[in-house]
Amino acid sequence: MVPASHTKICSITPVLPHARVQHAGGLYVWQLDAALVDDLGAELHYLVPDLPSNSAAAEDPSHARSFDLLARARGRRHSLAVRVYNAVRRIDPDAPYLPAVLDLWFSRRLRAAIQNAEVLDFQWSSWARLIGLRRLNPGAITVVTLHDVSSQRGLRERERATSRLQRWKWDLAHRIARSSEKHLLRVADHIVVFSEKDRSLLDPQAAHTHIRVIPPPLAAGHSAQAKVSRQPTVLFLGFFARAENRDGLLWFVERCWPAIQDAVPGARLRVAGGGMSDELRAHLENVTNVDLLGFVDDLDDVYQDTSVAVIPLLSGAGVKFKTVEPIVRGIPVVATSVGAEGVGEPSWYAGVADDAREFSAAVTDTLLHPEIAFERAAGAREDAMTIFGREAFLNQLRNVYLRGEPNSEGLPHGI
Structure with a gap:
């Protein structure tokens, strides 16, 4: 039985959920969509960039039901935005896709999708940078899912770097990512991570109560124990x-x-x-x-x-x-x-x-x-x-998306 929550969620994400997604983060977003819509009765609308992967997903019959593709128009502004984005990404790998950002700010129709939502959902650290869009809907609950902790990735890449320039680049990326993570801790209502390890990386002093560890439901449907393979x-x-x-x-x-x-x-x-x-x-x-x-x-x-x-x-x-x-x-x-x-x-x-x-x-x-x-x-x-079971996953989603409370620790309106 599908509960009639009808909570209106606007998800701002780089990936349009569909069954044939080829990477782990996309698989999580697909599972999240199925859980929120089919199991919990939410109304979910996606704002995703018009990239080749999403255009292909839009042709897949299994794709999410309601979505808009961002930055579909091609022209001088789009070309300039792409060039700026590519330049910025050289020092900041988590920079959000600039053509989509401009579309979100300047399109009245897309702003309406944000303004009409009860929950604003941001997937991945790069798109969580757009949490300032909350200013368009200050009454909405904001949920940020960090698929990994980017500041940790920056540190590891800095350690593996073989040149001074590469070490400088990844050190700067680490500092930018850590600054962004601290900002999100202040302004987001809920931050979702997949493990206690990531919670500790974000909040070493355990000072914040709005970080939620929600393991993905990867155990769903696997009731049988694997058998010993006959060949190595x-x-x-x-x-x-x-x-x-x-x-x-x-x-x-x-x-x-x-x-x-x-x-x-x-x-x-x-x-x-x-x-x-x-x-x-x-x-x-x-x-x-x-x-x-x-x-x-x-x-x-x-x-x-x-x-x-x-x-x-x-x-x-x-x-x-x-x-x-x-x-x-x-x-x-x-x-x-x-x-x-x-x-x-x-x-x-x-x-x-x-x-x-x-x-x-x-x-x-x-x-x-x-x-x-x-x-x-x-x-x-x-x-x-x-x-990693499904029931535990659904219970966590109810608390975050359907019964979410504002973050009393942070600044008003995500500013």
């Missing part, structure tokens, strides 16, 4: 347009995969996910025992014959959905510390290692002793099902 199969799932996934895959293939093949000659690596460049694909096609699956509609088909999932990420921030997905299915997982960050306890993993030799050894041990690894994974799955 390693899976890496990711969206390879993201640098952290691309770099992690190359690190694993070049630093770990040869040793694993020597120890387990029949092992195969399956790489699933969209966004892969022709250059990366050509490189991987020359690596032995690697199968490139591309984008996969049904992840259950991929996980069905998986012996171990690897999460060899070297950078990035936030909860990695690719880490949670195999855990809630009862599949052994080997991850780096970045890949495991914010997801469960060390006991949930078949191994957590940042050293290539140790990472390879953990994968090899899992492939050689699958019964032991799957028994351990079954225990991790039981714990994960309680955290």
Whole structure:
């Protein structure tokens, strides 16, 4: 039964939700849409930029029911805004898409969508920068979802930088991101993060009560425990347009995969996910025992014959959905510390290692002793099902979106 809340929500986000979305953040927005509209009865309207990915999503029958595409008009102002945006992003990766920002401020029709909402929802740290739009509707509750903590990403990239210029760039990005996060803490009514780790990064002193940890409902629909695979199969799932996934895959293939093949000659690596460049694909096609699956509609088909999932990420921030997905299915997982960050306890993993030799050894041990690894994974799955279940997700959404209270700590009207 769908409750008749009819709460009017305007979501300002870079992604139009649809069933075939290829990255984790988009998957969350799709699940959020289904929960708010189908389960909780909210009326949800999206304001999203007219980018190729959203134009394609608009052709998908599964897309969100109500939306406007921003910055559709092409002309001199649009071209200038794109050039400025591209220049700013070189030092501020979280800068919002400037053509869409201008459209939001100057279009009477789009302003009306904001003014008529009871809740203004901002997804991702970049679009949370637009929280000043609350001035158009000071009575609305504002909800900001930070898919990761950008200031942490800036610090990590600064540490990995190989030149003084790159270190300066990422240090500046870190400072800008941290300033933005502090501003959001002051003015947003609710800030949603996916893990306690991210809450602690945002608010080390635990001084704010309006930060909500809402784990994504990745356990929904996974009632059966995975079975031990008959063949030694390693899976890496990711969206390879993201640098952290691309770099992690190359690190694993070049630093770990040869040793694993020597120890387990029949092992195969399956790489699933969209966004892969022709250059990366050509490189991987020359690596032995690697199968490139591309984008996969049904992840259950991929996980069905998986012996171990690897999460060899070297950078990035936030909860990695690719880490949670195999855990809630009862599949052994080997991850780096970045890949495991914010997801469960060390006991949930078949191994957590940042050293290539140790990472390879953990994968090899899992492939050689699958019964032991799957028994351990079954225990991790039981714990994960309680955290990443749908009912817990819905209860949290009710409190934030349908019964949300203003943030008494902050400044009025999001100024």
